[in-house]
Amino acid sequence: MLAIDNSCIVIFGASGDLTQRMLMPALYKLFTQQKLPTAFVILGVSRSTYSDQAFRDKLINNIPASAVINKQLLADFCQRIFYQSIDTANVNDYAILKDRISKLNDTFKLENNALFYMATPPSLYSVIAQHLAAHHLNNEQKGWKRLVVEKPFGYDLDSAITLDKALYQHFQEQQIYRIDHYLGKETVQNMLVLRFANSIFEPLWNGKYIDYIEVTGAEALGVEKRGGYYDGSGAMRDMLQNHLLQVIAMVAMEPPSVINADSMRDEVVKVLQCLKPLSEHDLKHNLVLGQYTESKVRGEDLSAYRAEAGVPDDSRTETYVGLKMFINNWRWNGVPFYIRTGKRMPTRVTEVVIHFKKTPHPVFSAHAPENKLIIRIQPDEGIVLGFGLKQPGSGFESQEVAMDFHYSDLKKTELLTAYERLLLDLIKGDATLFSRSDAVRACWNFVQPILDYKKRSFSLYGYASGTWGPVEAEHLLIKDGHKWRSPCKNLTDTDYCEL
Structure with a gap:
């Protein structure tokens, strides 16, 4: 069984819909089930301006009330959430991000492991990878570094090849995780x-x-x-x-x-x-x-x-x-x-x-x-x-x-x-x-x-x-002597379907 290392989970596009609707509720659920590492932090990154507490408050509003086991667990989870505002298209701003990650590493003993989740428009994938590398945030000499890419992985065959080439300039294949929730x-x-x-x-x-x-x-x-x-x-x-x-x-x-x-x-x-x-x-x-x-x-x-x-x-x-x-x-x-x-x-x-x-x-x-x-x-x-x-x-x-x-x-x-x-x-x-x-x-x-x-x-x-x-x-x-099955919302084997 693979170990669960202490780590910093960095989410680009943290103020967006995917982060608030899917990623944060999922991470909270894993936390309540004690499936996350002993030491971890979640660092939200985007252009919007939030304090750590304002960002936490924003996320809490998107966690279903039915998922809240008790208020203390939710409070403990929120204490692991931080926020950093940068211009993701500006390479110089990544010095600010690197410094913030370094401080969180020292405070929480995260062993320099970092997961970079790009919950952003695809146009930023190669830009973020390039700027992370410019500040050596892709370097695995101390701790692993993983880059998560959401679909679409390109717009056609040529653009998919172009995207691969852009990512490979800065990250190796074993560092790149292309996520398809299906x-x-x-x-x-x-x-x-x-x-x-x-x-x-x-x-x-x-x-x-x-x-x-x-x-x-x-x-x-x-x-x-x-x-x-x-x-x-x-x-x-x-x-x-x-x-x-x-x-x-x-x-x-x-x-x-x-x-x-x-x-x-x-x-x-x-x-x-x-x-x-x-x-x-x-x-x-x-x-x-x-x-x-x-x-x-x-x-x-x-x-x-x-x-x-x-x-x-x-x-x-x-x-x-x-x-x-x-x-x-x-x-x-x-x-x-x-x-x-x-x-x-x-x-x-x-x-x-x-x-x-x-x-x-x-x-x-x-x-x-x-x-x-x-x-x-x-x-x-x-x-x-x-x-x-x-x-x-x-x-x-x-x-x-x-x-x-x-x-x-x-x-x-x-x-x-x-x-x-x-x-x-x-x-x-x-x-x-x-x-x-x-x-x-x-x-x-x-x-x-x-x-x-x-x-x-x-x-x-x-x-x-x-x-x-x-x-x-x-x-x-x-024309082949077959016909489509008409599925219902419930798993049944009948000819009925919603009309």
């Missing part, structure tokens, strides 16, 4: 245990027994107040390129030789490099791009994407992506993977559905229900296995039944949220669940043809808010 979800990690630790699944996890696989990443909300940002991103960059391809890698990877960061990430890269390149035929016939339109759902008027604040009236940005893709290796040759992700869909859900082939017996297969394994990542995390049993009465007619498991049913088990788990791994130095540079490039390499295709004339299909996307996306499966 990989911190318990069910994503559990896919590996489900596959490799169970002999009832492991021999069947290949193209001989699996017919097709679908991956859904749906959101019920629209772009909210992020229209300006989202219009420069779109569903492909926002969800498919990172989150969903990483999920597919977990589903499809080979078993690692040992359980450690290098071995696990080696297998992730191998399967991502086996993604079948998208041809011109794929772009025209196996890709559906959509954009939500206005509708009325449960009495609520939902705006069209182009009516959202910050979105141009003639925007061609996709809020939905449906894609049929393949993996070119011995395990998955010929097995279609269907991916869909979109905003303003009937419910918020991320799940993987493994559809097994029917039995070859001509009598029993005629009316046999489909065998499928539903792996729910969010919400209501769990697993459902659907299979056929005989209907009561005479004859051998079968009906579908299900065995289900919900993480919420586990007694005396409190699951860490994705950020809680990943922040703990950061402090431990466990890079298993963090994206490596070659994996990021493999993902961009796969989706680059879609980005190039979008620069040309392409079809963009409308879909009413509150529906499962353009009707054209249904044909991706129908």
Whole structure:
């Protein structure tokens, strides 16, 4: 087990939404569970002007009342929080930051270990790395130094390569942690245990027994107040390129030789490099791009994407992506993977559905229900296995039944949220669940043809808010004799979904 070293957790962009809404509540939860180091401090850094106490007061307001076990614990946590105002674009200001870190090191005996979390716009990633290095804050002669990069890791393949080069000038790969909160979800990690630790699944996890696989990443909300940002991103960059391809890698990877960061990430890269390149035929016939339109759902008027604040009236940005893709290796040759992700869909859900082939017996297969394994990542995390049993009465007619498991049913088990788990791994130095540079490039390499295709004339299909996307996306499966599963917000195996 990796040691938890005393350390200084430096958060750039400390006055921003990510820090207040996700990072600080997660660190507080870890503190209450006694999972943080014996000696640690959190140093918030941004341009805004706060005293230490004013910054603490601001953060307390964002910690849910239900999370406060007792006021003394909260007070103790706040005494570890400090703030330093600097201009992150000004290299000279980093002398002030270095001096503050040095004083905190001496006071709290932090052993010169520092974690630099960049909760900032991507444009500042290379700037912050360069300025940290200019003041030797990347030097590991005394204590480790880790740099945390939030997605997006680039805007396309070329920019991802440029970002890597900029970071590598000042930090080594083992110091860089690219964080994708999807990989911190318990069910994503559990896919590996489900596959490799169970002999009832492991021999069947290949193209001989699996017919097709679908991956859904749906959101019920629209772009909210992020229209300006989202219009420069779109569903492909926002969800498919990172989150969903990483999920597919977990589903499809080979078993690692040992359980450690290098071995696990080696297998992730191998399967991502086996993604079948998208041809011109794929772009025209196996890709559906959509954009939500206005509708009325449960009495609520939902705006069209182009009516959202910050979105141009003639925007061609996709809020939905449906894609049929393949993996070119011995395990998955010929097995279609269907991916869909979109905003303003009937419910918020991320799940993987493994559809097994029917039995070859001509009598029993005629009316046999489909065998499928539903792996729910969010919400209501769990697993459902659907299979056929005989209907009561005479004859051998079968009906579908299900065995289900919900993480919420586990007694005396409190699951860490994705950020809680990943922040703990950061402090431990466990890079298993963090994206490596070659994996990021493999993902961009796969989706680059879609980005190039979008620069040309392409079809963009409308879909009413509150529906499962353009009707054209249904044909991706129908033409192959398949159909999408309609997931509910609860993990159930029915045809019902929120309307």
